[in-house]
Amino acid sequence: MNVQQTQISAADTLSRREAGSGWHAQIPDDKAMLRAARDLTKDISAHRADIYWADMIASALVGYGALAGAILTGSLPLAIALGVVSVLALYRALLFIHEISHFRNGALPGFRTAWNALVGVPMLTPSFMYEGVHTLHHKRTQYGTIEDPEYLPLALMKPWSLPAFVLIALLAPVALLLRFAVLVPLGAIVPPVRRLTWQRLSALAINPDFRRRNPEGDLRR
Secondary structure, eight states, rough: OHHHHHHHHHHHHOOOOOOOOHHHHHHHHHHHHHHHHHHHHHHHHHHHHHHHHHHHHHHHHHHHHHHHHHHHHHHHHHHHHHHHHHHHHHHHHHHHHHHTTTTOOOOOHHHHHHHIIIIIITTOGGGTTTTTTTTGGGOOTTTTTTTTTOOOGGGGGTHHHHHHHHHHTHHHHHHHHHIIIIHHHHHOHHHHHHHHHHHHHOOOOOTTTTTOOOGGGGOOO
């Protein structure tokens, strides 16, 4: 074997070793790591009724109580402090919409109904606006696509996109009032308005191109 053949053989051996240690060679290790992480967190991923019910009800009571105190008090500093407490507590109560969107096999019977009555409906964000929506964000075939309701590549957009996004988000309460007080009653009379309301204004989404599909199963009611 001459020098050139030796060099080629050595290069080929090196490339094979590098290929063997590349990203695809790490897949078994990654799977094992993910499996281990799943096994280690089994005890904290269960929907425990004692924690869910106590946390949700306490957060709602604190939130509404602090809101009432902020309205009734004659002290401005106290009103501001109570207002902050109310916002944080109600936000915590509202976050259970994420857990509800992941409920399976009848987990925590009655929790969804109670949450909607105490938090979802009063806050104009009933659970149907996230159920069947958030899970699309977890699908491999839809993540990062036009069908992903929670994907918006702000880093790749114009510099003014981020401040515009923040300003538009601040209008969410007005948009929710418009949806429920105006468009829903109007949609009961005008079918195109009803379709528009469902497709464009019935999902907690940040992707403006997302269109919600027709309701199926329990959501049809």
